[in-house]
Amino acid sequence: MHTVAVLALDGVVPFDLSAPIDAFGWARLPDGRPAYRVRVCSPSPSGEVSAGAFTVRAPYGIEALAEADTIILPGVANPPHELPPGVAEALRDAAANGTRIASVCVGAFLFAATGLLDGLRATTHWAAARELALRHPKVEVDPNVLYVDHGRFLTSAGAAAALDMCLHMIRSDYGSTIAAQAARMSVMPLEREGGQAQFIVQDLTPAPAGATLEPLLVWLEDNCADDLTLDRIAERAGLSTRTLNRRFREQTGTTPLRWLHRARVRRAQYLLESTAYPVERIAAQAGFGSPTAFRECFRKVAGTSPQGYRRAFRSRESVKAGASTGAAAGPGRG
Structure with missing residues (x-):
């Protein structure tokens, strides 16, 4: 069975955490068996991490990353410049072993902090795209798409775009029929029209105050x-x-x-x-x-x-x- 490890760091965004859990959890094989085994893991010794209004207790430690076929990196409320001890190394080791890694929303900051996105195109929530580009200039940030797929490395935009990306991965793994059923259970279209540019209030790039224009x-x-x-x-x-x-x-x-x-x-x-x-x-x-x-x-x-x-x-x-x-x-x- 395909194992998905969802990494919960302190300050994890609840929706970013739950969306992939639900999406992969809805996927069923033709005989009714689950298509994925989903494990929530954390580097915290106690397994407890803050999720804003409540606390989450992850049943697995980061050693679960080494056993996963896919790793999901949900966003956190205030993305750190450096990952907690051992996390970057575990993610790089997983990538070296061929594990698929995907980020949700501002989870792209966590992904980029590993150096694995250097030289690649990536996306995040449009409101955070400029900051991601400033922090990680080696990453080509595209704020106009719902997700970017490089095969083993994927990044998604904000909120509902996590579901778009997860459904895309399910379709890549098991085909359109199983992905379409997961989409119906999630009350989502299998493919959405347009990218996240449609959700952006167009910035008219005003001149600096007092400028001649x-x-x-x-x-x-x-x-x-x-x-x-x-x-x-x-x-x-x-x-x-x-x-x-x-x-x-x-x-x-x-x-x-x-x-x-x-x-x-x-x-x-x-x-x-x-x-x-x-x-x-x-x-x-x-x-x-x-x-x-x-x-x-x-x-x-x-x-x-x-x-x-x-x-x-x-x-x-x-x-x-x-x-x-x-x-x-x-x-x-x-």
Whole structure:
């Protein structure tokens, strides 16, 4: 039987700990036998670790890592710069013996601290991606995906992305039929549309306070629905297009048009969440020249279609408002 060891360190995030336990626990072979043996282990001599509002007692020590086929690293509330004594060595030894290792959410910090992710692409919760990249510059951090699979090493984004990754591993181990049953028991689709970019409030990368572009950025955000060309933006700033591009890169790290596209996508996200307007109307109100251009840009920035984003994030209040006003007569194609 395939053995999964879930490593619980002090401060473990409860959901990160429980999600893989449940996902692998739901997997059943065709004859009804469990597909996995799941063991929770800890380096604590007593086995007790804090899990925020409660304490967990792990029945196994870190010696269980040497016997595992798969090791899961849940996130902890405050990821340490260094792992507890013996943990990094145990994980590196397991990796050398061919054990599959996967991290959940900010468990990527624990994984990266072993050095095993150096030179590899990895992901974590989008809100922690910048810190992970700063702490571990040898790791290529991608905040826009639900999980990254290098075969033996996997990393996942926040919360529910742990289930996506675990279902992916079950499918790799036993095939789609068993994975699909585990997905049904977890009340999860076997595959979700888009990546975690759809869950990110788009950062417009404001210029530092007092920077020369600050008034222009405010104007751009207020007027992003207008037909704005690079020449018109430069005219508003009183600069040549060449100087405008240079200052934008210096102060925001991007170009004027890319910044404008993100501002338009952010406005579109708000409209998709809070109104029942058709996609065509939202495209116009967000400043896109056509619904087709809107869909292409939205998918590139948010990682999903406008309609997919609306299904995931539209509030009940906007649904009720749309029904009462008749605005939901046609949300358009996503």
